[in-house]
Amino acid sequence: MTDWFPALVYLLCFLTGGACAVLLARNYWRTGARVLLWSALCFLLLAGNSFVVILDLLVIRTVDFRLVRTLLSLGAVGVLLFGFIWDLEE
DSSP states (O other), rough: OOOOHHHHHHHHHHHHHHHHHHHHHHHHHOOOOOOHHHHHHHHHHHHHHHHHHHHHIIIIOOSHHHHHHHHHHHHHHHHHHHHHHHHHHH
């Protein structure tokens, strides 16, 4: 593989996560289904994680962002899990 291939994959992951977050949020505003809100927040955090991966591995190589990336991933899963449990109770 060439040097630009990982950068392209990271960028596509960021764009895909952001697009999913926007589409889910737009449908949440239209329908009001709260599962879409939790899913949009999850994908927003995953897009943030992908952005930090780009910063970590391609832009700022001197600083280790592994903890930030792990916390964003954990936050994404936590938000989605919290949303599923919260909506299950009602």
